[in-house]
Amino acid sequence: KDQLSRFSLIDLGFPLDSEKHPLSDVFHPSPRFGGRLDDFIKFISHQTNGMVKIQIVSKQIDRIKEIASDSIFGGDNLIKVNLVDGSLNGGWIAKLPDGSISYLFTDNELFGWERAQPRRKRSDYYETPEFSYADLKPGAYVVHIDYGIGVFSGLVHRTLSGVERDFLLINYAEDDQLFVPVHQADRLSLYIGPDERVPKLSRLGSADWQQTKDSASGAVRQVATELLELYAKRQTAKGFAFQQDTPWQRILEASFPYDETPDQMLAIQEVKNDLENQRPMDRLLCGDVGYGKTEVALRAAFKVVMNGKQAAMLVPTTVLAQQHFETFKTRLAPFPVKVEMLSRFRSQSEQDEILIRLALGDVDIVIGTHRLLQTDVVFKDLGLIIIDEEQRFGVTHKEYFKKKRTEIDVLTLTATPIPRTLYMALAGIRDISTINSAPSARLPIQTFVGAYDGNIVRQAVMREIDRGGQVFFVHNRVQTISAMAKHLDKIIPEARISIAHGQMPEKDLAEVMHRFTAGEVDVLLSTSIIESG
Numbered sequence: 001k002d003q004l005s006r007f008s009l010i011d012l013g014f015p016l017d018s019e020k021h022p023l024s025d026v027f028h029p030s031p032r033f034g035g036r037l038d039d040f041i042k043f044i045s046h047q048t049n050g051m052v053k054i055q056i057v058s059k060q061i062d063r064i065k066e067i068a069s070d071s072i073f074g075g076d077n078l079i080k081v082n083l084v085d086g087s088l089n090g091g092w093i094a095k096l097p098d099g100s101i102s103y104l105f106t107d108n109e110l111f112g113w114e115r116a117q118p119r120r121k122r123s124d125y126y127e128t129p130e131f132s133y134a135d136l137k138p139g140a141y142v143v144h145i146d147y148g149i150g151v152f153s154g155l156v157h158r159t160l161s162g163v164e165r166d167f168l169l170i171n172y173a174e175d176d177q178l179f180v181p182v183h184q185a186d187r188l189s190l191y192i193g194p195d196e197r198v199p200k201l202s203r204l205g206s207a208d209w210q211q212t213k214d215s216a217s218g219a220v221r222q223v224a225t226e227l228l229e230l231y232a233k234r235q236t237a238k239g240f241a242f243q244q245d246t247p248w249q250r251i252l253e254a255s256f257p258y259d260e261t262p263d264q265m266l267a268i269q270e271v272k273n274d275l276e277n278q279r280p281m282d283r284l285l286c287g288d289v290g291y292g293k294t295e296v297a298l299r300a301a302f303k304v305v306m307n308g309k310q311a312a313m314l315v316p317t318t319v320l321a322q323q324h325f326e327t328f329k330t331r332l333a334p335f336p337v338k339v340e341m342l343s344r345f346r347s348q349s350e351q352d353e354i355l356i357r358l359a360l361g362d363v364d365i366v367i368g369t370h371r372l373l374q375t376d377v378v379f380k381d382l383g384l385i386i387i388d389e390e391q392r393f394g395v396t397h398k399e400y401f402k403k404k405r406t407e408i409d410v411l412t413l414t415a416t417p418i419p420r421t422l423y424m425a426l427a428g429i430r431d432i433s434t435i436n437s438a439p440s441a442r443l444p445i446q447t448f449v450g451a452y453d454g455n456i457v458r459q460a461v462m463r464e465i466d467r468g469g470q471v472f473f474v475h476n477r478v479q480t481i482s483a484m485a486k487h488l489d490k491i492i493p494e495a496r497i498s499i500a501h502g503q504m505p506e507k508d509l510a511e512v513m514h515r516f517t518a519g520e521v522d523v524l525l526s527t528s529i530i531e532s533g
Contacts (some may be wrong), residue, residue: 030091030105034112035333037067040105044081051100054081058107059254061085062247063334063359111255111334141191141199144169147178148202148209149191155182173201239280239407240383242307245272248335252302255331256295261437264292265407270433271300271411275384281409285434294324295415296435297386298331300411305337305364309383313367316389319513319529324367324388326517332365342368342377387412445457454491461492461523468515471495471523478503485525492523498525 033040044054058064059258061083091104136142138154150170158167158179167179168188180188189200202209260268267285274281287293301311315321325341332339340354340363351371357363361380385408450456464471475484478501488497497520500512516524 004272026095026096027097028096030093030103030109032109032112035110037064037110037334040110049101051098052080052103054103054105055084056081056085056105056110057086057088057091058105058110059087059106060111060251060334061087064110065253066247069329105486106278107255111451112330131159134403136190142188143191144170144178144180145187145189146209147172147204148212149199150178150201151187155355159414163423171201172195173203176204178204224278239278239409240307240309241278242275242303242383244276245303246306249299249303249306252331252335255334258292259440260482261435261439263287263435263437264296266298267433267435268299271296272303274431275300275303275409279523280407281411281431283410283431283433284412284414285435286414286431287386288438289415290439291435291437292439293388293415293435294327297388297411297413298328301328301365301384301386302332302335302337304409307383310358310361310363310379311384311386312379312382312387313365314370314372315367315369317529318345318369320388321345321367321369322513322517328365328367337364338362339365339367342371344369344371344506345513347506371514382408384409384411386410389414454487457488465495465522470519470521473523473525474528475525476527481525481527488525494521495522497523497525500529502527502529 020404029044033043047054056064062183064083088104088106088108090108091106093100094104096102132179136152138152140152141149142152143149147170150172153171156167156169156179157164159165168185169184170178170180170188172178267287271281271283271285274283285293285296297313301313304311313322313324321341321343322345325339338357340357342351342354346354354366355376355378358366359378359380371377387410400424461471461473473484473488475481481499481501485497485499488495498512498515500509500516502509504512512521512524515521
C-alpha cells in the first residue's frame with residue numbers, strides 16, 4: 001500500500017470526483033446474467049461486430065462449453081471468445097477509441113457469485129507448553145499421565161545445580177508434592193469428571209494409578225470388541241450405493257464462493273464415501289454456526305438428486321426453513337433441480353400442490369419443518385434425509401425417521417449435540433464428522449451483558465450496518481413491540497426496520513422474512529419466533 005500510494009488513482013467507470021481521467025470513460029460495468037446461461041449465449045450470438053472480443057474467466061468452463069456447444073465457438077462465428085479457467089472479482093466492458101469492444105465476463109456476472117478472497121495458508125506452528133497452561137488457576141484438578149490426579153498449586157521457581165528454573169507445583173494425597181518442569185507440561189491435562197464430585201487424589205509411590213490405567217485400557221478393549229461386532233452387523237444392511245461424482249457435481253462444488261476449510265473438505269469426503277457405500281449412512285456432523293455444515297448438506301443432496309433420488313431436509317423453525325430454501329435455490333439455480341419448501345409460510349393450496357409434485361417425483365429437494373412428519377407427505381423415491389439441529393426435535397419425531405434408516409441415508413447437522421446423540425456417535429453406533437476450523441476471517445463471537453442503553457444499541461447496530469450485515473433485535477412482548485419499533489426508528493433513523501412475530505398473518509410474516517433474507521431489512525425486530533419458528 002505504501003508503494004501504491006505514490007501513484008494516481010483512476011476509478012474505471014465509477015469516478016468519485018469531477019476530474020475524470022480519459023481512461024475512466026473506456027470502462028463500463030458488464031451486464032449480469034445471474035445463472036441464466038441461455039440469455040448469456042443469446043447475448044454473445046447477437047454480437048455481429050467483428051471488432052468485439054470476449055474473455056470469459058470462470059471456474060465452470062466445462063459447464064459453459066457443455067451448454068454453448070458450437071453456437072459461440074463455431075467456425076463461422078465472427079466473435080472471438082476466449083475461455084480461461086480461473087477466478088476474478090468482476091468483469092467490465094472496454095470501449096476503445098478505435099471502435100473495438102472488449103468484454104470480460106467472470107462468475108460474478110455469469111452466475112451471481114463472487115470469488116472469495118484467497119485464504120492465507122498458515123504454516124504449521126507449535127505452541128509452547130507453558131502457553132496452554134498460562135490461564136490455569138491454582139486449585140484446579142489436573143491429571144499427570146504418570147502419577148495421577150492432583151491439585152495445581154501454581155508456578156514456582158527452584159534452583160537446581162545453580163540453574164533457576166520454573167516448575168508447575170502439583171499437590172497429591174498425604175501432602176505429597178510433584179514439581180513438573182515447564183517443558184514437560186504436555187504430560188498434564190485438566191481433570192474432567194462425570195459430575196461435580198470432588199475426585200480422589202492419587203498418592204505418589206503407590207500402584208493405584210497404574211491399576212486405574214490398566215482397568216481403563218481393559219474397558220477400552222471391551223468397547224472396541226463390541227464396536228467391531230456392531231459394525232459387522234451394520235455391514236449386512238443393504239442400502240442404495242450412489243455413483244461417484246458427476247461432472248455437474250464438480251461444477252457445483254467449483255461454484256462455491258468461499259474457500260473450504262480442511263475440516264469441511266474432510267467432512268464432505270466422508271459423507272460422499274458413506275453415500276457411495278451400500279451400508280445406509282447415519283452420520284452426525286458437528287460444527288459451530290457458520291462453519292459450513294449447510295454446504296456439506298447441499299452437496300450431499302445434489303449428489304443424491306444426480307442419482308435420480310429425492311432428498312428431504314427437516315429443520316425446526318420456519319425462519320431456518322426459509323433461509324435454507326433461499327440458499328439451495330440460489331446455489332442450484334444453474335441446474336435442472338427443483339427445490340421446494342413446506343412450512344406455514346406456504347398457503348394450503350401451495351402445500352397441496354407441492355405434496356402432489358413430491359409424490360410424482362417432480363420435486364427433487366424439499367425443505368420443511370415438522371410439516372414433513374405428517375402422514376400425507378409421500379415421496380416417490382426418497383434417498384436422503386437431512387436433519388438440522390436434531391436436538392430441537394422430540395423422541396417421537398426421531399422414531400419416525402428410525403423406521404426409515406434401514407434403507408435411507410441420514411445426515412444429522414448440529415452445533416450442540418445432546419448427550420445421548422453424542423454418546424451414540426462416540427460409541428460408534430453412529431458415524432461422526434466434526435468441523436472445527438473457522439472460515440477465513442471468521443472472528444469469535446463476543447457476548448456482552450449489561451443494562452439497556454440506547455447509545456450502545458445504536459453503536460452496535462450502525463457498526464453492523466456499516467459492514468453490510470443485518471441485526472436481530474429480540475423483544476419478547478407482542479403488545480409493546482410497535483412501541484419498541486418507534487423507539488429504534490428514533491435512535492437509528494438510518495436503519496430499515498421491520499417487525500416479525502407469531503401473531504402476524506402468515507402472508508405478512510412470510511413477506512417480512514423474505515425481505516429480510518433478500519437484504520432489504522437492516523434490523524428485524526422480532527419475538528422469540530426467530531428461535532422457535
